[in-house]
Each structure stands twice: as C-alpha cells, then as structure tokens.
Amino acid sequence: MTVDLSAQRTRDAAPSSLEARSSSLRLDCDVAIVGGGVVGMTLACALGQSGLRVMTIDAQTMQEAANRQNVYAISLLSGRFFAGLGVWDRISPRISTFTKIVLSDGDRAKRVAFQPMDLGADLGINHLGYVAEHQPILEALHARFGDRETLTSIAPAQVRDLTHYDDRAELTLEVEGRTRIVTAQLVVAADGARSQLRQAAGITQIGWKYWQSCVTFKVKPSRSHGNIAYEKFRTQGPFAILPLTGDRCNVVWTLPHAEAQAVMALDDAAFNAAMREHFGDHMGDLDIISPRRLFPVQLMQSQQYVRPRLALAGDAAHCCHPVGGQGVNLGIRDAAALAEVLSDAYRAGEDLGSIAVLKRYERWRKLENWVVLGFTDVLDRLFSNEIWPLVMARQAGFWGLTAIAPIRRFALQFMTGGLGRQPKISIQADRHSG
Ligand SMILES: Cc1cc2nc3c(=O)[nH]c(=O)nc-3n(C[C@H](O)[C@H](O)[C@H](O)COP(=O)(O)OP(=O)(O)OC[C@H]3O[C@@H](n4cnc5c(N)ncnc54)[C@H](O)[C@@H]3O)c2cc1C
Structure with missing residues (x-):
C-alpha cells in the first residue's frame, strides 16, 4: 500500500503545509472524510471552495475508486x-x-x-x-480535487480507530503497515452502506432488506x-x-x-x-x-446523522430501493447541505464538530431523505404485487399522472430534485447559466 498524497494535486502545485506535516506522521485538517466515492469526493470539493482544509481517506486507491462500474x-x-x-x-x-x-x-x-x-x-x-x-464523475471530481492545495488524500488506508476529544477527533489509520494519526475538527463518514464508522459509533438504523x-x-x-x-x-x-x-x-x-x-x-x-x-x-x-x-x-435510515465530531453522509446515512434512481442524488444533496452548513459555520468562527452546528445539517437532510425513502418503498410495494385494491390504486395513480397537470408537475419535480430545500450553490449555478 502507498500513501498517495501527491497524485491528487496538479504537478506544479507547491506542497501544502498539510503535506509537509505528513512526514512527521501527524496530519491535521479541518474535516476528514472517510470514503472517496461520489458523495465523499463531492463533499471534499464543495468544502474546498470555502478554503477549508480537507483530507479524504479511502480503503482503495483513487484509481480503483474511480474504476467502479456503477451507473x-x-x-x-x-x-x-x-x-x-x-x-x-x-x-x-x-x-x-x-x-x-x-x-x-x-x-x-x-x-x-x-x-x-x-x-x-x-x-x-x-x-x-x-x-x-461512475468513472466520468469521479475523474472530474479528482481533477477538481487536484486543483486545490487545501485538499489532500490518503489512499489506500485502513481506519483502525476513531477517538473523540472535546476539541478534536483523531483517526488512527494503517497505511503501508504503519500507523498514522489524522486530527480533525470533524470526521465525516461517507464510507457506504456498510459504514464502519457508523457501526463503531453505535448509531442504530431503521429499515429492512x-x-x-x-x-x-x-x-x-x-x-x-x-x-x-x-x-x-x-x-x-x-x-x-x-x-x-x-x-x-x-x-x-x-x-x-x-x-x-x-x-x-x-x-x-x-x-x-x-x-x-x-x-x-x-x-x-x-x-x-x-x-x-x-x-x-435495502431500505435503511440511520437514527442519527450526527454525533459530536462525526457526521454521516450518503449511503453511510441511508439507503433506498433503486426504483426511481434516487440513491446517489440523495447523497449528493447531503454533501451539498453539509458543505453549506460547515462553510457558514467556518465563516462565523464556529467549531465545525460541535453538535449545535451538525444538528443544522441533520435537521435539513433527515426528514427530506425520509420522504424519498418512503416514496421509493411505496412505489416498489404498490407495483410489485397483484392484490386488487393495489392494482386499482395504481391505475388511479396512472390516470392522475396522465390527466392532471399539477400532479404530473409535482411528480416530475420530485424525480428531478426540484422539491425540498435547494442548496445555495445550485441556485447560484442556475442564475449563472440563466
Ligand atoms: C443496483 C443499484 C442501482 C442503483 N442505481 C442508482 C441510480 O440509478 N441512481 C442513483 O442515484 N443511485 C443508484 N444507486 C445507489 C447508488 O449506487 C448509491 O447511493 C451510491 O453509490 C452511494 O454513494 P456513496 O459515495 O455514499 O457510497 P459508495 O459508492 O459505497 O462509496 C463508499 C466509498 O467508501 C470507501 N470505503 C468503504 N469502507 C471504507 C473504510 N472502512 N475505510 C475507508 N474507505 C472506505 C469505498 O472504497 C468507496 O470508495 C443504485 C444502487 C444499486 C444497488
């Protein structure tokens, strides 16, 4: 295994203070993100725009993480x-x-x-x-990541321990058979549905296979x-x-x-x-x-998205049935929301790992995710059987979608992400393109 701290920045970029400190086996950052999938890398790039020092950690090399066959x-x-x-x-x-x-x-x-x-x-x-x-998205995020000196990555690495203190969290990693400590104000678990960090924090889930x-x-x-x-x-x-x-x-x-x-x-x-x-x-x-x-x-919703100095995002926080293709979009919205909350807190000089700050993210995303999880569940159950009241219900639903324009618009806004609280960055992008 290799510590891959250099590959993620442009070749001519000067080494950051983070990189310099890495040689002493002690790395410090504002936010450490465990999981370099679409959600983790999107969050890292979004936080990078605010000048926060971010470190991503993945069990796979960046190349392996980009080569997955998901669509x-x-x-x-x-x-x-x-x-x-x-x-x-x-x-x-x-x-x-x-x-x-x-x-x-x-x-x-x-x-x-x-x-x-x-x-x-x-x-x-x-x-x-x-x-x-998956590949075009990850490669574009990796390229953006490489443009910013405040973003660094350790990959591949195994997380061995996470310890919370009043003022920081410490991640113990195993990299190339050696132990490395990463210190951050906040650790984000974006390590997928089987999130090791969520389990280690004892956060329980509601849901079913x-x-x-x-x-x-x-x-x-x-x-x-x-x-x-x-x-x-x-x-x-x-x-x-x-x-x-x-x-x-x-x-x-x-x-x-x-x-x-x-x-x-x-x-x-x-x-x-x-x-x-x-x-x-x-x-x-x-x-x-x-x-x-x-x-x-599976359908899964974590009972909490946050603990002091820990936040869950993407599949680490929730999973839904693939009907309707909502899964990664929920995770991208989590990343957008968490980045907005943390960037605002950073500008206001607040502690990024405090529960007061993190609860703003949980209040924003948990209920919205429940709505989509519930919708995908109902959709799958409604259509995956031939019980006659349900057949009648879905025929009525099809009629409503065909004949009543406001219902069509509502359903489409739901599918395209137009409902719920919109992150500022997407509103700004809209104005820019408009
Ligand atoms: C059949 C199917 C079809 C789907 N179709 C769609 C679709 O059409 N549209 C849609 O929006 N969604 C879809 N989804 C859902 C989508 O795949 C997930 O929601 C999305 O991949 C979640 O992204 P993530 O970054 O949260 O997690 P992941 O993609 O699982 O990434 C997690 C990252 O964390 C790393 N990691 C894991 N454990 C550790 C560890 N202990 N230490 C360090 N790193 C670790 C992994 O290497 C990986 O890079 C589908 C899912 C399935 C099963």
Missing part, C-alpha cells in the same frame, strides 16, 4: 450542484441525457410519458435528467434508444432501461432473490431470451456488452 440516474439538481462546483464541463460531455421518461404498469397497455415541458413550458428545459457512469435483488448489465441495441428512460413496473419488481452514451443502455432488473440468482446462473443465450421478454423489441436486436452484476437491496 447512476443523475437528477437535474445534482447536475446544477456539479456545475456550481465547476466540474460539470468535464462531466457533461461524457454522460447521456434523457428527454423523456416512460412508466408502464406490467403488461397493461397503460403508460405515462413525461416530457420536459411538463415541468413548465416557460422554463426552457429540454431534458429531464442524466445517466452517468427487500425480498428482491437487482441484476444490472449493459446492452447495445441495434436501434437508437432515443434518449428515453423506461421504468417498467412488473409484479416481481421494476425493470429499468437507462440510455447511456454511444447508444448503449444500462438495465436494472429487480427480481425476488431466488429468481435473480437463477437469472444470474443462465447461460448467455438463455439470459438474453429471458431479458428480452421484459426489454421488448422496440430497439431491435440487443447485444449484452458487460458482465451481469447482482445487488441485494
């Missing part, structure tokens, strides 16, 4: 936030947009289509969201996807088709665990045939162009 539906709000961070120009040429969302109820003829004008014809918006692979898993893979159809995102609700679980660059599609196929395992075990020809039944033939022939991957899914 995300990215909301309009997340796009605006990335624009405010100055990374959107690097991301947008490498990702796809969708200009239409089509929802369908199993094999019933009923379909609902959303178009940008449903958000309000006067807004001049010509797309409804983006589909991004779903009876379903997701099988994900990419296909190359012979006809264009037309930049349409499809969500086909089926009794076993939703089947989502997201348009990627290069006229590829990412598929998220939700099935009960045993059926998902069985599908994973099929040979390529049988898998292709089974998948086609759900995909349909509107895009012509389909070539599967990636390995299949299997994910169990």
Whole structure:
C-alpha cells in the first residue's frame, strides 16, 4: 500500500503545509472524510471552495475508486450542484441525457410519458435528467480535487480507530503497515452502506432488506434508444432501461432473490431470451456488452446523522430501493447541505464538530431523505404485487399522472430534485447559466 498524497494535486502545485506535516506522521485538517466515492469526493470539493482544509481517506486507491462500474440516474439538481462546483464541463460531455421518461404498469397497455415541458413550458428545459457512469464523475471530481492545495488524500488506508476529544477527533489509520494519526475538527463518514464508522459509533438504523435483488448489465441495441428512460413496473419488481452514451443502455432488473440468482446462473443465450421478454423489441436486436452484476437491496435510515465530531453522509446515512434512481442524488444533496452548513459555520468562527452546528445539517437532510425513502418503498410495494385494491390504486395513480397537470408537475419535480430545500450553490449555478 502507498500513501498517495501527491497524485491528487496538479504537478506544479507547491506542497501544502498539510503535506509537509505528513512526514512527521501527524496530519491535521479541518474535516476528514472517510470514503472517496461520489458523495465523499463531492463533499471534499464543495468544502474546498470555502478554503477549508480537507483530507479524504479511502480503503482503495483513487484509481480503483474511480474504476467502479456503477451507473447512476443523475437528477437535474445534482447536475446544477456539479456545475456550481465547476466540474460539470468535464462531466457533461461524457454522460447521456434523457428527454423523456416512460412508466408502464406490467403488461397493461397503460403508460405515462413525461416530457420536459411538463415541468413548465416557460422554463426552457429540454431534458429531464442524466445517466452517468461512475468513472466520468469521479475523474472530474479528482481533477477538481487536484486543483486545490487545501485538499489532500490518503489512499489506500485502513481506519483502525476513531477517538473523540472535546476539541478534536483523531483517526488512527494503517497505511503501508504503519500507523498514522489524522486530527480533525470533524470526521465525516461517507464510507457506504456498510459504514464502519457508523457501526463503531453505535448509531442504530431503521429499515429492512427487500425480498428482491437487482441484476444490472449493459446492452447495445441495434436501434437508437432515443434518449428515453423506461421504468417498467412488473409484479416481481421494476425493470429499468437507462440510455447511456454511444447508444448503449444500462438495465436494472429487480427480481425476488431466488429468481435473480437463477437469472444470474443462465447461460448467455438463455439470459438474453429471458431479458428480452421484459426489454421488448422496440430497439431491435440487443447485444449484452458487460458482465451481469447482482445487488441485494435495502431500505435503511440511520437514527442519527450526527454525533459530536462525526457526521454521516450518503449511503453511510441511508439507503433506498433503486426504483426511481434516487440513491446517489440523495447523497449528493447531503454533501451539498453539509458543505453549506460547515462553510457558514467556518465563516462565523464556529467549531465545525460541535453538535449545535451538525444538528443544522441533520435537521435539513433527515426528514427530506425520509420522504424519498418512503416514496421509493411505496412505489416498489404498490407495483410489485397483484392484490386488487393495489392494482386499482395504481391505475388511479396512472390516470392522475396522465390527466392532471399539477400532479404530473409535482411528480416530475420530485424525480428531478426540484422539491425540498435547494442548496445555495445550485441556485447560484442556475442564475449563472440563466
Ligand atoms: C443496483 C443499484 C442501482 C442503483 N442505481 C442508482 C441510480 O440509478 N441512481 C442513483 O442515484 N443511485 C443508484 N444507486 C445507489 C447508488 O449506487 C448509491 O447511493 C451510491 O453509490 C452511494 O454513494 P456513496 O459515495 O455514499 O457510497 P459508495 O459508492 O459505497 O462509496 C463508499 C466509498 O467508501 C470507501 N470505503 C468503504 N469502507 C471504507 C473504510 N472502512 N475505510 C475507508 N474507505 C472506505 C469505498 O472504497 C468507496 O470508495 C443504485 C444502487 C444499486 C444497488
């Protein structure tokens, strides 16, 4: 393992005081972020704009962290936030947009289509969201990270201990077989759903594991996807088709665990045939162009997002069903909110790790996340069964979405991130682009 403190800054940048102090095995920063995924790196870049000294720590090298094969539906709000961070120009040429969302109820003829004008014809918006692979996002954030002297990274490193004092937190790391101590006003856990820091802090969660898993893979159809995102609700679980660059599609196929395992075990020809039944033939022939991957899914909400000198963000704080593609967008909103709260506190000379400051973040995000977690849960349960009152309820819902414009607009604002408290940085990016 290597301590990778230099690779993250531009080659000609002068070494920071942080880097100089690293040689004494004692590193000091304002905020230490454990987890260099989308959420951790977004938070680091956002805090960097306020001049805070930030250190990210990841169990993987930065290259490994960037090479993950995840695909995300990215909301309009997340796009605006990335624009405010100055990374959107690097991301947008490498990702796809969708200009239409089509929802369908199993094999019933009923379909609902959303178009940008449903958000309000006067807004001049010509797309409804983006589909991004993990790599372009992480690489853009890494490049931004490298531009700022106040941001440093240790990767790969293992967190061995976290100790809280009245005035600071101390992280004990193992790096290349040696012990290193990082001292910070605040430690942020952005280390994913199985967050070691959340568990070590004894923060309990509410939630459940779903009876379903997701099988994900990419296909190359012979006809264009037309930049349409499809969500086909089926009794076993939703089947989502997201348009990627290069006229590829990412598929998220939700099935009960045993059926998902069985599908994973099929040979390529049988898998292709089974998948086609759900995909349909509107895009012509389909070539599967990636390995299949299997994910169990869960709903999880942490009872607390903050403790003195500790804050949780992203999947470390909450997880939701992938229906509706909300997961990473919630984490990006957490990062935006936490960065805003901490930057304001920093300017006011407050202690960043104090519970008074951190509670402002928890009050902002916890309830908003509950709403989305609840929505994705209801959506999955409503559509994943054939009990007749629920069938009637969803038919009524489809009717409302088709026929009543304010309901359509509300649903679309929800999906695109337009509801809830908007971070200042995304509002500023909006004004700038407008
Ligand atoms: C099948 C599926 C489909 C999905 N589709 C979508 C979608 O379309 N749209 C969407 O918005 N979301 C989607 N999600 C959710 C999305 O993947 C997650 O919400 C998102 O990846 C969370 O990001 P994160 O940065 O919080 O955590 P992670 O991506 O898990 O990153 C955590 C980071 O922490 C590091 N780490 C972990 N443990 C430690 C440790 N002990 N010490 C140091 N570092 C550590 C890891 O190496 C990693 O770099 C989907 C999820 C699934 C399962």
